[in-house]
Amino acid sequence: MEAFIQRRKRKAMSEMNVVPYIDVMLVLLIIFMVAAPLISQGVDVDLPRADAEPLPDDQRQPLVATVDREGNYFLNMGDNQDSPMSAVDLATLVAAHLQLDPETPVVVRGDGQVAYAQVVQLMVLLQRAGAPKVGLMTQPPE
Template sequence: MMSVVRKRRKPVAEINVVPYIDVMLVLLIIFMVTAPLISQGVKVDLPKASAEPLDPESEPPIVASVDQQGRYFLSTHPEPNTPLEVVDLAVMVAAELRISPERPVVVKGDGAVSYNQVIQLMVLLQKAGVSQVGLMTDSSLAETAGAGR
């Protein structure tokens, strides 16, 4: 009799990745569907409040202003109505703070100025060495806004 020789099959050493691809496609579809539903920003109703005025006995604050055209002004400049370059403003504020480090610094932004320009002014003041910056407001506007409620 002849002996039958069986060939042994070698085990396949491949990983079946089809189930993983299926899972990844499902996750991709979920993210594609939910991404447009996520809000890009948060709706915020900013509070309308009037702040207490500064003490008239204290040293007057350093007021850094930005107008509608994006020009910068400084209240301590010899000519406060003269626009200043960014570098000059930073140097003058730093010099004022060396003289009196506790002197308050406030930003006065025109109502028509973009938020970005006010933030740029605040960053400029921070680089000049100002640790705390206040925002100047018009108290008459806050009172009329509060009366309309």
């Protein structure tokens, strides 16, 4: 007689191994926890697009704060528009003008050779003076 070998049938495993997915999720969680504070820092600015349209003619004349390559500040209002002014004077003039007309747009015009830190300092100065939004002035592409 043949010996009957009793074979045990194995059931197919219907459970999914989720350990690799948990590992991936933990790595992503760590990456996002590290990156989140870096994203939220900085000055809130509406950056212009490369093909930005010019301001419409019916809009108010914007306040243009300029920083040249030496780091001097200028403002397009007042009697001495071509003479440099201090940061305190610029902030005072912008704050006074924005109290009279809070809807006036504020634009920063920075020299291409000026350090990025000086443009950011000017934007922070304008923000502290009460400008809700600060735009960046550019030249159209050639």
